[in-house]
Amino acid sequence: MTKLPPGFTHEASQHVQLYPELDRITGVPVIELDDFCCGAHGFAALIETQVDDQESHLTLFDTGPDSQSLVRNIAAMKIPVEKIECVMTSHWHRDHTGGLLSFLKLRKSTPSNPCIVDVHPDRPYARGIAPGPAYDKVLCALPPDPTFELIEKAGGVLEKHSEGHAIAGGTVWVSGEIPRVTSFETGILGGMRWLDGPESGKWTKEQHIMDERYAAIDIAGKGLVIFSACSHAGIVNVVKDAIVMFQRPIYMVIGGLHLAGPEFSPRIPPTVEFLSRSLRPAPTYILPMHCSGFQAKLALEAAFGEGCVPAGVGLKVEIIGDKKYDKELFAPVYQ
Incomplete structure (x- = not known):
């Protein structure tokens, strides 16, 4: 209910348009709370991009932490799931990939073209958390991220990228490795990774999550x-x-x-x-x-x-570009 700037829309007002059926007695729409979205500790954003009058593109950026929240929210907001052409994962942490398989299974159940799943190729076997002050003893591990095999089995067309590239008809840029140039942003001191391969069988420190995009x-x-x-x-x-x-x-x-x-x-x-x-x-x-x-x-x-x-x-955010003002923009300068 907090006041928002122009272009930002709360969920409640969207539901009036999504569920416009009028109450028989009062004659006004009823906001159905059972159909509201569920929040969870993770991240997922649906991005729609369009240039002029060309066809728009729907991209899903991350999928949240679990198998239920994302698919419930897609249903609640009446998203045309068959039109989502690409899922881009930011990095291999389960609170960002947990809804990927359930989303792909939902999308596979609708008549549509295959969905691209854009991931970084360096998928760890497991990632754990070692709390301070020593940051050396793993307290717990995150649930495993979906494997490449499970992603393809669920219907995803897997694309592995470690370099920067464009998706969604060239309207969305996915970064490559992010350079670490500041002195104070030093990663996760308690980040740990389970080594899988010739040296498997132990945790190793992983302060910097280099697969992040x-x-x-x-x-x-x-x-x-x-x-x-x-x-x-x-x-x-x-x-x-x-x-x-x-x-x-x-x-x-x-x-x-x-x-x-x-x-x-x-x-x-x-x-x-x-x-x-x-x-x-x-x-x-x-x-x-x-x-x-x-x-x-x-x-x-x-x-x-x-x-x-x-x-x-x-929350919905609508940003409309204006080419006639574009020449007034200039490259930022920072210290």
């Missing part, structure tokens, strides 16, 4: 919209890489910023400083979600005001 869309007259599902590389590193790649200003940042918890709290001030003061022009909107953390949201709201938008499941 972001997605970028260049909007005419506005700039880049960045989707960074977890920002293990650090959102500043992500933004800097996008600027080097496109030489365009950042219009909007969407996703998890991985600034939650005591391990990451020292990174909040320099992150907010860069995004709000060093980066020129600063992003118009920041949508911190998933692993961003409450303190990071407070700091971003203090710096960006209404430009820090409370976002979550069911």
Whole structure:
């Protein structure tokens, strides 16, 4: 119910259009709460892109943490699942790949063309978490990500990419490896990986999740919209890489910023400083979600005001480009 900027739509008002049947007695639509979306600790975003009057493209960026939430939300929002042509996974962590197989099975049940599944080729056998202060003893492991074989068995057309490339008819850019250039974004100190192969049988430290990728869309007259599902590389590193790649200003940042918890709290001030003061022009909107953390949201709201938008499941964002203003944009300059 929080006030949103123009172009942002809460789920409730969307349901009035999705479920327009009028109540027999009152004569108005009833918001059916059983059909509302479910939130879960993960990330998934449906991206629709269109250039002029050409056919639009639907891309699913990550699939959430479990086999139930995504397919339920697709049904709740009446998404034409058969039109989703590509699933792009940001990285191999189960809270981003958990709904992939159930989505593919749902899509396979509808008459449609095969769905591309765009993944990084370096899939670990397992990833674990070793809490501080020593960060050396694995407390637990995440459930395994879907294997390449299971993805294909579920109907996905597997494409493995470690380099940057375009999808969705050239409208969405998928990054390659994100360069680590900042001094304060040092990955996950307790990140661990189970070695599978000749040296299998032990955990090894994996501070940097190098298979992580972001997605970028260049909007005419506005700039880049960045989707960074977890920002293990650090959102500043992500933004800097996008600027080097496109030489365009950042219009909007969407996703998890991985600034939650005591391990990451020292990174909040320099992150907010860069995004709000060093980066020129600063992003118009920041949508911190998933692993961003409450303190990071407070700091971003203090710096960006209404430009820090409370976002979550069911939110719709519509961004319309304008080519006649595009020449006024310039490459950002940051310190």
